[in-house]
Amino acid sequence: NKTExxxxxYKQMLAxxxxxxxxxxxxxxxxxxxxxxxxxxxxxxxxxxxxxRFAGAANNLAYHYGKRTGQINEALRLAQLAKSQYPxxxxxxxxxxxxxxxxxxxxxxxxxxxxxxxxxxxxPTILFHLGQAYHxxxxxxxxxxxxxxxxxxxxxxxxxxxxxxLVKELEAS
Numbered sequence: 001n002k003t004e005x006x007x008x009x010y011k012q013m014l015a016x017x018x019x020x021x022x023x024x025x026x027x028x029x030x031x032x033x034x035x036x037x038x039x040x041x042x043x044x045x046x047x048x049x050x051x052x053r054f055a056g057a058a059n060n061l062a063y064h065y066g067k068r069t070g071q072i073n074e075a076l077r078l079a080q081l082a083k084s085q086y087p088x089x090x091x092x093x094x095x096x097x098x099x100x101x102x103x104x105x106x107x108x109x110x111x112x113x114x115x116x117x118x119x120x121x122x123x124p125t126i127l128f129h130l131g132q133a134y135h136x137x138x139x140x141x142x143x144x145x146x147x148x149x150x151x152x153x154x155x156x157x158x159x160x161x162x163x164x165x166l167v168k169e170l171e172a173s
Contacts, residue, residue: 003034019050025057032060037068055085059092066099075099090116094126101133109133124150124157135166144170 007030013023028043041064047057062078065071079096086092097112113130120126127150134143147167150157157163 003030006030021047021050021054024050025054028057028060032064037064040064053081053085055082055089055092058082058085059089059095062099063095066095066102072099072102076103088119090119090123090126093119094123094129097126097129097133101129101136104136106133106137110137122153124153124155124163125159127153128157128159128163131163131166135170140170140173 007027010023010027010030014020014027017023024043024047028040028047031037031040031043041061044057044061044064047054048061051057058078059082062075062082065075065078069075076099079092079099082089082092083096093112093116097109097116100106100112101109110130110133113126113133116126117123117130127146131143131145131147131150134140134146144167147163147170150163151160151167
């Protein structure tokens with residue numbers, strides 16, 4: 001219920017200041033968090049119309065395109081744009097890694113994930129992504145190490161079950 005209230009309040013703010021980037025970004029993020037991805041996409045696109053170099057919107061839209069649509073080339077463009085604005089941001093680096101992974105550029109993906117892990121060494125999602133990339137590169141040992149480390153952190157993350165499944169698959173092979 002508070003989410004709907006927040007959406008109403010931010011939409012009221014947006015009615016008064018239609019080009020307010022922070023408000024647009026917050027609305028996109030809220031819709032993302034409640035899995036209303038199409039609405040989130042609309043807000044991120046609106047933010048990029050106002051400021052075509054807005055890294056937050058570019059990163060979130062790149063993630064959305066890379067994870068949920070077939071627009072991988074556009075995801076790459078947006079992820080690279082975000083990375084050019086904030087080259088040290090591990091979240092943006094992870095997004096760029098995910099896009100490289102989706103394009104089949106597993107070596108590039110590994111490099112991005114390793115870079116992100118220098119800033120967030122105990123982030124299970126990034127470790128999971130690294131394990132996937134190593135797996136696709138054919139490095140079973142490194143894949144298992146990354147996946148087992150992700151699972152050993154005992155944190156819930158979006159791809160927890162997939163990580164467990166992949167560990168079982170790799171151990172059985």
